Amino acid sequence: MAExxxxxxxxxxxxxxxxxxxLLGCILPAIVEGRAVLKALEGMVRQPEVADDLRxxxxxxxxxxxxxxxxxxxxxxxxIFANPLITQLITGE
Amino acid sequence: MEGVxxxxxxRIGEIPIRDTVISTWVMMALIIALVAILRRLFPDTxxxxxxxxxxxxxxxxxxxxxxxxxxxxxxxxxxxxxNVLGALPSIPIPAFLIPGSTEGxxxxxxxxxxxxxxxxxxxxIVLFAVHYFGIKExxxxxxxxxxxxxxxxxxxxxxxxxxxELSRTLSLSVRLFGNIISTDLxxxxxxxxxxxxxxxxxxxxxxFTGLLQAYIFTxxxxxxxxxxxxxxxxxx
Numbered sequence: 001m002a003e004x005x006x007x008x009x010x011x012x013x014x015x016x017x018x019x020x021x022x023l024l025g026c027i028l029p030a031i032v033e034g035r036a037v038l039k040a041l042e043g044m045v046r047q048p049e050v051a052d053d054l055r056x057x058x059x060x061x062x063x064x065x066x067x068x069x070x071x072x073x074x075x076x077x078x079x080i081f082a083n084p085l086i087t088q089l090i091t092g093e
Numbered sequence: 094m095e096g097v098x099x100x101x102x103x104r105i106g107e108i109p110i111r112d113t114v115i116s117t118w119v120m121m122a123l124i125i126a127l128v129a130i131l132r133r134l135f136p137d138t139x140x141x142x143x144x145x146x147x148x149x150x151x152x153x154x155x156x157x158x159x160x161x162x163x164x165x166x167x168x169x170x171x172x173x174x175x176n177v178l179g180a181l182p183s184i185p186i187p188a189f190l191i192p193g194s195t196e197g198x199x200x201x202x203x204x205x206x207x208x209x210x211x212x213x214x215x216x217x218i219v220l221f222a223v224h225y226f227g228i229k230e231x232x233x234x235x236x237x238x239x240x241x242x243x244x245x246x247x248x249x250x251x252x253x254x255x256x257x258e259l260s261r262t263l264s265l266s267v268r269l270f271g272n273i274i275s276t277d278l279x280x281x282x283x284x285x286x287x288x289x290x291x292x293x294x295x296x297x298x299x300x301f302t303g304l305l306q307a308y309i310f311t312x313x314x315x316x317x318x319x320x321x322x323x324x325x326x327x328x329x
Contacts, residue, residue, distance in 0.1 A: 056152070056153070056312075059305075059308070059309070059312075060309065060312055060313070060316075063268065063305075063306075063309040063313075066268075066272075067264055067267070067268040067271070070267065070268055070271030070272060070275065071267060071271070073271055073275055074267060074270075074271045074274075077274070077278075081098070
């Protein structure tokens with residue numbers, strides 16, 4: 001690790017961090033969204049007359065939950081495609 | 094990955110014109126032409142469309158929408174068309190239209206919303222529209238009084254209000270941008286692996302995501318506006 005040059009080290013770290021980050025950032029929102037759908041479906045089965053209200057609320061809530069995964073994705077896209085550290089390294093401090 | 098991120102096509106003076114701007118012009122022309130044709134040939138269809146939009150928005154807000162429909166309807170139509178526009182092929186530009194060039198070029202039509210500036214602009218418009226409608230509905234003084242409602246907690250509520258305004262503007266814009274660019278990236282990755290038939294389902298998926306995001310953006314704007322215009326007087 002010590003004898004790597006800075007560019008390799010940054011790339012190496014970026015790849016590992018991206019992998020771990022997208023893993024966690026996909027798993028956690030997916031679990032929480034699954035719970036939301038589960039509860040909404042239970043509510044719809046129990047009271048079919050409020051199904052339309054529940055569906056609208058469910059879609060909005062899913063979008064709000066989904067956006068946390070999107071934030072992770074955006075940070076990782078920046079890390080991969082526009083890494084500020086590598087840019088700094090190339091242009092020279 | 095070339096076509097995924099916005100690129101500067103040409104410059105007017107010092108101002109760079111990106112391909113997303115050109116796509117927005119194409120989109121404006123398309124929408125205007127479509128509405129003109131619909132209005133001339135099928136006025137009933139246009140009426141039904143607007144009625145559907147109105148019912149959808151009034152369902153979201155839970156109140157009559159006469160004064161908010163122009164704003165929210167425009168947002169919905171703009172974002173919905175912008176998100177699905179990326180499926181159009183490139184526009185050929187002949188050489189005589191490009192100053193200082195001897196050969197024509199192809200300009201890809203991309204979704205205007207996958208340049209991060211467009212969602213940010215839309216979210217900032219929503220940020221100001223919320224306060225505009227709130228002040229218009231309740232009057233300036235009442236609106237600000239409601240905003241900082243328990244007056245003795247004002248030092249605590251004002252920073253929280255400002256923070257929540259900023260964070261919801263950020264999340265509105267980043268949600269739209271992130272969804273559109275991620276589906277575009279998926280299509281680009283599949284396209285670079287297998288360039289026939291295989292990307293088609295993902296194009297369909299990007300249509301679905303785009304329309305859903307337009308719906309969500311409009312819904313959230315409607316909810317924010319409804320929160321600003323409804324009276325905070327507690328019914329006892």
